[in-house]
Amino acid sequence: MLTADEADGDFEVRGYVNGELVQHGNTSTLVFGPARLLSYISHFTTLRPGDLVLTGTPGGVGMGMTPPRFLNDGDVLTTEIDGIGRLENNFRIHAPVPAIA
Numbered sequence: 001m002l003t004a005d006e007a008d009g010d011f012e013v014r015g016y017v018n019g020e021l022v023q024h025g026n027t028s029t030l031v032f033g034p035a036r037l038l039s040y041i042s043h044f045t046t047l048r049p050g051d052l053v054l055t056g057t058p059g060g061v062g063m064g065m066t067p068p069r070f071l072n073d074g075d076v077l078t079t080e081i082d083g084i085g086r087l088e089n090n091f092r093i094h095a096p097v098p099a100i101a
Contacts, residue, residue, distance in 0.1 A: 012026055013080075016077070016078040016080075017077055019076070023057060023058045027081075074091065
């Protein structure tokens with residue numbers, strides 16, 4: 001967590017799949033900076049410590065790769081933002097559950 005005075009809008013953002021860097025960007029390229037986004041969102045919802053605000057993604061999404069690359073069962077997706085932290089997700093594909101008649 002960081003305070004408003006620490007959120008200067010200039011953070012390096014990186015995305016990894018299984019430890020391989022696939023995305024890199026900076027929050028300074030956002031159309032609306034973090035302070036403006038948080039101010040806007042707080043007009044219609046209460047933001048609490050630990051809440052995540054998703055703003056999109058830097059270039060490097062799998063669909064745009066040649067050939068396209070998609071996450072597979074067991075892949076580890078890691079996102080990190082300098083000065084804020086790191087989030088790691090283990091990707092799992094589950095078989096669809098049949099509908100109950």
